[in-house]
Amino acid sequence: MNDVRPARLEDARAIARIEVETWRSTYAGMLPDRVLLNMSERRQTASWSSFLRHRPDDVMVATSGNAIIGFGNCGTQRDSTIRFAGEIYTLYLSPDRQGEGSGRALLNCLFQRLVQTGHATALAWVVKANPARFFYERLGGQQIMHRPIPVGGQPVDAVAYGWRNLTDALAKTAQSGDGMTGEPPIH
DSSP: EEEEEEEEHHHHHHHHHHHHHHHHHBBBTOOOHHHHOOHHHHHHHHHHOOOOOEEOGEEOOOEEEEEEEEEEEEESOTTTSSSSEEEEEEEOOOOTTTTSSHHHHHHHHHHEEEEEETTEEEEEETTTGGGGHHHHHHOEEEEEEEEEEEETTTTEEEEEEEEHHHHHHHHHHHHHHSSSOOOOOOO
């Protein structure tokens, strides 16, 4: 059975492994090859360790037994020109574990965290070419804007999905246990 729990510092390595694995499997042909080839589990582990030391409550992991199969993190929205309070920064699942409901469960927990920290609205940026972006639409996200984002020095088209009422979004996603497929890797 899959579960979602807050991340712990000792989860940093598993989070990094999933991040590198999903980027390489999902974004081949979408992002510059050098970005994907230069990704390092060691560097990502250090980055996630630092994040978990400073903001541990903002990271959730999906587990199956004792194994971490996905993760996500959230916080205050990073672009002050956009009128959404919170942001889903990442939401990734191991490629072989997508479509099992863990993405929906992770998103629910991230929404709950945002509501607990006073964020009534949220958005998530997604690479436009990523077909898993429709996961957000199935869970009530509305396209609010698109723009290029720099990745490896090159612009990559991205779409922002937004939820204008996280309390309503939580109620809807909790009811949608319909075996959806095509779950993230999202960003």
